[in-house]
Amino acid sequence: MITSINPANGDQIATYELHDDAYIDRALASAASAQKRWRRVPIEERVGLLVSMAKSLRSGKAKYAAMVTREMGKPIAEAEAEIEKCAYNCDFYAEHAPEYLADEVVPSNATESVVAFDPLGVVLAIMPWNYPFWQFFRFAAPAFAAGNGAILKHANNVPECALAIEEIMREAGCPEGLFSTLLIEPSKVAAIIEDDRIAAVTLTGSTEVGAIVASQSGKALKKQVLELGGSDPFIVLADADLEEAAKVAVKARYINVGQSCVNAKRFIVEEVVADRFVELFCEGVAALKIGDPMERDTNIGPMARKNLLSTLHNQVERTIASGATLKAGGKPLDLDGFYYPPTVLDDVTPEMTAFREETFGPVAAVIRARDAEHAIALANDTEFGLGSALWTRDVERGKRLARDIEAGAVFINGMTASDPRYPFGGIKRSGYGRELGVYGIREFVNIKTVWIGPAKATK
Structure with a gap:
């Protein structure tokens, strides 16, 4: 059971049943199947989902901002700004993803080979409570544009927000099964990371949790992006x-x-x-x-x-x-x-x-x-x-x-902030990998060399 508490008064908002192993298995199976179809959709069509995501976020901004404030205490004006920033991020990648993921020609004497950017598969997103919408959509917009699927394991003190994200994705027309929210205890995460249907992991959280997830992901040889603590x-x-x-x-x-x-x-x-x-x-x-x-x-x-x-x-x-x-x-x-x-x-x-x-x-x-x-x-x-x-x-x-x-x-001469135009991430014990910008969208892709030899004339 997960309990949502209003930090402004300590009152209980709601309780939620945890998803069991059968539900987790169905979610992973559905995501893997849907992603195999999604990756073949032309990127010019995939970014249409991002446009719809932005519209759903903006149309529900008042409702979703109130959820953020109710579940984790963020002042309402800041919560509204968070939802708007999510929408802007979706719009940004809808416009720029085709450019960022276009094949890059590598000229040589004999060939015109290319570097291609193919999706990795289904990414497990382990997200924190402090920006319950932004942290997910910061990752999700470029990940979906690149042709990936996603499974969300959100912080357990913001279950209402976690389920609302699933609602937004449905409303936006996300292909069935391509994305799911899991309400689970942290003890379930290791098995999900190890599952062959998960291709990669992204985590925003504490340095301590990041070290655990890095170890689990490394053991399973899964790509990771870690955005951790800071001072x-x-x-x-x-x-x-x-x-x-x-x-x-x-x-x-x-x-x-x-x-x-x-x-x-x-x-x-x-x-x-x-x-x-x-x-x-x-x-x-x-x-x-x-x-x-x-x-x-x-x-x-x-x-x-x-x-x-x-x-x-x-x-x-x-x-x-x-x-x-x-x-x-x-x-x-x-x-x-x-x-x-x-x-x-x-x-x-x-x-x-x-x-x-x-x-x-x-x-x-x-x-x-x-x-x-x-x-x-x-x-x-x-x-x-x-x-x-x-x-x-x-x-x-x-x-x-x-x-x-x-x-x-x-x-x-400014305040540190994340912006879709610029890569975001850290070094040392603040993590590794980047989100946002062109570098962020290329974290969860297979950077593939396609070597093209000279064609021989047919007789």
């Missing part, structure tokens, strides 16, 4: 526009109640401007409204689960005990639901918890750097390497410094 640096150099940097920093840290792998988490600021940055940053934090996530002016809703709140508070307490200065927040709020205030920790140093561990919630750690070189060293002093931001008025210098930052992305 993204937000580097502010002495010549930065401090007012703009602080304004963006507040959003970068506290959007989605701080529950994102690519939220800025470590704010590394040159010492000469650190006091002023912290002052501006704390002013922005103080202006955030905490409350009912269904209200449009709410910035900070509840955290998604009670245990997440407890873990975060423990990290804050350990960091303060090590010598950090508490500037704002710092303890759970006396409200119904799982509310933690936007918290700012100053004078954080590399041996402290908030520097070393991923803080998955509304807590910002400010680290003071001697100079730009020290700031880059601090940014790289982590096991993670997902996103990063660098603030400087000297853009050319910023470009040079960006090459020294160990991350899958560097945003100069």
